[in-house]
Amino acid sequence: MKPLIIPIENKYADKVIDLVLSIQQKEFNVPITIEDQPDLLNIKNFYYTDGGHFWGAFIKEELVGTIALVKFNDSQAAIRKMFVKKEYRGKEFSIAQKLLDTLLDYCTANQIDDLYLGTISILEAALRFYERNHFVRMDKASLPVGFPIMSADNVFCHLKLKE
Incomplete structure (x- = not known):
């Protein structure tokens, strides 16, 4: 079953909020609410x-x-809101990879040379996924000015897209 990947706008906000909060709060017990994520x-x-x-x-x-x-x-840009429903994770569906590839294609087409992300250490599978995709861990102090840090984030990564 091949996923359809499309741009998301406000009309999908309720579906996005349900997916994101369910994974953050129920699956990983991250104490974060919709009030902490007004972007959604x-x-x-x-x-x-x-x-x-x-x-x-x-x-x-x-x-x-x-x-x-x-x-x-x-x-420079930051990855945010990378979430895949539990039953659709893994190589069988490759949804995380297809989403990341879509984002990387967009970066290439839009002259984005450096990609950063912040996540939390308990998301070990996510960190392995990023590392398989050539992201390198970095210190918070080395993040560029303007990087949008989320309060829960404690692990940061960088991917150089262009030399």
């Missing part, structure tokens, strides 16, 4: 205004994964 209430303004983007992966009209890009200067 206005996806279009938060992600698209400065040249970022937001994608969703759908299987049979069900939202099963998301990934977003926050552009914080001309050539």
